[in-house]
Amino acid sequence: MAETAERSHEVPIGKVAVIGAGVMGETLVSGLLRAGRQAGDLLVSDRSPERLAVIKERYGVGVASAADAAAGVDTVVLAVKPQDMSKVLDTIRDHLAPGTLVVSIAAGITTAFLEGRLPEGTPVARVMPNTPALVDEGMAAVSPGAHCDAHHLWVAQDLMRSCGKVLSIPEEHQDAVTAISGSGPAYIFYVVEAMIEAGVLLGLPRGTSTELVVQTLYGAATMLKETGEHPTVLRERVSSPGGTTMSALRELDDNKVRAAFLTAMEAAARRSAELASGAG
Template structure:
């Protein structure tokens, strides 16, 4: 069964290297600092000197080459593109101290892929985060590798708690996780775009349509989270017989919107599986 962990603000011991200072790498750096971790307990690496200099200036964290960063820490987070993972693993593998935890947040990179390219016995974990981590409302799912014990799993979870919520799942579920929460924000933004366009079509100024839509989305999500009610129950409370909402929902059903969402998420899961099998 998946276990949920809330965001923690406790300062954790041990040094962490974040290799890759792109969107998710920087998000993790900023989240860890906001959660109370000392900047000196982090070290950041990136292949772009300009990017590395910008992160150092903004967050006052130490920076180093990937090899040096990997050699000086207890946990290495690989926040690089999937197609770059082979090269990065080749660089860091001979610099890891025994027992160093390696955490990948790259889509489609399996724990077996990591273990095959790292020293025998290296504990690894696979994480699927999502972009709301940028505002500390992320949803991450962590899967342990074959050498990842309970403590290693806790460390991986704690890293991601700095940016939101965390679930522990079996790796066989990661393709579904990718389809739901990994890609999920894009589906929501797509719906929001459509609702805003509808507001403009109905004569509202774009700014007004945007504010109405965004706050409605925020309020509905808050209701789901705070009340614990099933979405069907909440939907039915808005749907008066013969009313406006029922008319709108009928149109959505006629256009098979629910079926389209199911098909879209199945496609995302299939693509995640293809990435994991090396079809990049």
């Protein structure tokens, strides 16, 4: 069952290094700053000197090599591509102070993989974020490793909470999380694309169709969040007997759209498991 770790904010998180200044790495840095963290408590590392220069200029944070960044902080966030993870771990392992928390936001990288390549007893946490973190509306799921205690878990959650909502889950559910919230924004964008195209097909200007669809999506999501009602209940309130909505929903059912979504998410979860096992 998903949980939220509770701990007093009187306990400081300390200094944080973000290794990898791509989209998610920069998102985390900007989110931490908006959440009130001081630029002096953040270090950023990236293999591109040009990218580091941009991050330093944009946010005023410190920059350093991966080894130096890892040596001088309390928490290291690994925001690199999965295929680069082994090299980064080899670079930082001998520079970590005892007790440094290592948080990975790379897809398919297990806590066992991290622990096997870091000093014995290193606390690690695995996180699956998603792209709405860019607008502080992310959904992240955190799984603790073998040496990650309650405080470490709270630190990992608090880092991700700067960009949205966070849950703590057993690692065995990370493939399902990847299929639902990790990949989920792409499914929503896919549906939105189709709805906009339908509006154009029906004669609307593209800008008008886009505005109608985006606001409808925003309003529907807000209803789900604010009312707490089951989506079936909300759907039925729109679906008058013999009306336009029922005609549309009948077509979706006839074309097995619901079944296609289930099958697609199962495929995403399988691929996540393959990546985690090293098969991909």
